[in-house]
Amino acid sequence: MTYEEFKNQVKNRNGLGVNLHYxxxxxxxxxxxxDTFGGGEPVVTISKVEPFNYHPRDYRDTTLDLEDWQEAVKLAQxxxxxxxxxxxxxxxxDWIKKAQRTLQGILGKG
Structure with a gap:
């Protein structure tokens, strides 16, 4: 599975209610x-530098139920x-590219 396919699989899972962070x-x-701030909590992390390395995390402090968490872990695996x-x-x-250009401009390399 490619990163693009992974992104699309996560996006197409209706009701999963998750986002991706790279x-x-x-x-x-x-x-x-x-929690009261309602931020994003990682429920699964997948290494981009070590093959076959992923870590399911506790989902109980999030809005996910067990079945959705299992689906997320399955995709991560x-x-x-x-x-x-x-x-x-x-x-x-796009926001990453914009931030990189802004930083380059600030540093005088753009």
Whole structure:
């Protein structure tokens, strides 16, 4: 499974109610937290640098129910079992590109 396919699978799961977060070393599936601030809590993380490495996390402090959490873990496992070189490029959102250009402008490299 590629990162793009993973993004589409997560997006197409109606009722799952999760978002994705990409960092340098991992992809996280986030669910809305039950705390007063309502931010995103990772329920599964998938390594982008170590093959076959993913970590399910506790979902009980989020709005996910057990079945949705199991579905998220299943998708994460499928991505984690795909060799790194076959996953494709990481999806970069527009705000990341804009932030990179702004930072380059501030540093005088743009």
């Amino acid at each position: 960092s340098i070393s991992e992809v996280a599936i986030l669910a809305q937290s039950l 499928e991505l984690a079992m795909t060799p790194l070189r076959e996953r494709g490029k990481v999806i970069k959102h």
